[in-house]
Amino acid sequence: MRDSGCAGVFMLNVIDHGVIRELQLDHPPANALRAPLLSALRHAIDSAPREGAQALVISGVPGYFSVGLDVPYQLEQDQQAANLVFHEIFATMRAVGTSRLPIVAAVEGHAVGGGAMIALFCDYRIMAAGAYKMGLPEVHVGLPIPPVIYNVVGRLIGPRLAERLCVEGRLVDTEEAGRIGLVDEVAPTEEVKGKALSWCQRILELPARAMRLTRAASRVEIATLLASFGWEELDELAAGWSGEETQTALRKVVERIK
Numbered sequence: 702m703r704d705s706g707c708a709g710v711f712m713l714n715v716i717d718h719g720v721i722r723e724l725q726l727d728h729p730p731a732n733a734l735r736a737p738l739l740s741a742l743r744h745a746i747d748s749a750p751r752e753g754a755q756a757l758v759i760s761g762v763p764g765y766f767s768v769g770l771d772v773p774y775q776l777e778q779d780q781q782a783a784n785l786v787f788h789e790i791f792a793t794m795r796a797v798g799t800s801r802l803p804i805v806a807a808v809e810g811h812a813v814g815g816g817a818m819i820a821l822f823c824d825y826r827i828m829a830a831g832a833y834k835m836g837l838p839e840v841h842v843g844l845p846i847p848p849v850i851y852n853v854v855g856r857l858i859g860p861r862l863a864e865r866l867c868v869e870g871r872l873v874d875t876e877e878a879g880r881i882g883l884v885d886e887v888a889p890t891e892e893v894k895g896k897a898l899s900w901c902q903r904i905l906e907l908p909a910r911a912m913r914l915t916r917a918a919s920r921v922e923i924a925t926l927l928a929s930f931g932w933e934e935l936d937e938l939a940a941g942w943s944g945e946e947t948q949t950a951l952r953k954v955v956e957r958i959k
Contacts (some may be wrong), residue, residue, distance in 0.1 A: 721755065722749050723898075724759050730767065732816065746800055757800070759804060760897070764805065766806070766816050767816025768812025780943055798920070798924065805823055806897075808820055817836055820838070825914070829875065829887075830875055832874065833880045837850065847938065856923070930938055
């Protein structure tokens with residue numbers, strides 16, 4: 702195991718299981734996302750093929766895959782920092798969505814906002830059974846869901862249900878996430894990571910060229926959606942973060958969790 706952390710904080714663990722590489726988010730207590738963690742994850746995804754990995758598992762810790770952006774921290778930062786974190790989260794989603802390697806999300810707990818986004822761009826999602834939530838509540842704090850995100854959700858669960866979840870910013874529990882197809886499997890927490898590794902092993906046992914070309918064809922829509930989303934749109938999202946409506950809503954969220 703090696704650390705790809707930053708600023709003295711142990712944030713990303715890189716664990717090799719033979720040719721399957723696990724990238725574990727490890728930013729206590731809830732794996733809230735900051736720009737350095739996103740950057741570390743993105744670089745780890747990009748470098749994995751060159752370093753001999755053939756499949757990836759993105760994991761969190763029991764109880765939390767990721768609760769999304771680190772709102773209390775981000776509220777204390779300036780506009781430049783907002784621009785940076787929005788650029789990093791979308792660059793990370795692009796890395797996940799266009800990776801040459803099959804990627805499974807081992808969701809051992811809550812996956813909300815940016816955490817859910819990372820999982821949704823993976824090839825496969827396995828979520829822990831229990832009182833955990835998954836979803837995109839951004840509209841509740843005045844942030845729109847970009848078309849690229851909405852369409853990826855729609856690809857998984859259908860456009861009408863995606864509309865309801867995204868417009869209402871509704872979180873679903875593990876059981877519903879499995880039933881509607883937001884995740885592919887539900888398993889006891891202690892089995893999630895093992896099942897993720899088993900999924901990778903099954904994929905890697907297939908004839909490599911046929912698997913690779915079929916996978917690329919099946920994910921071309923994701924690559925097209927990601928290519929259509931530009932930096933100007935990201936800057937608009939970041940500017941919205943600093944708007945009065947969003948800032949007021951975010952500060953109310955922080956007050957509730959204190």
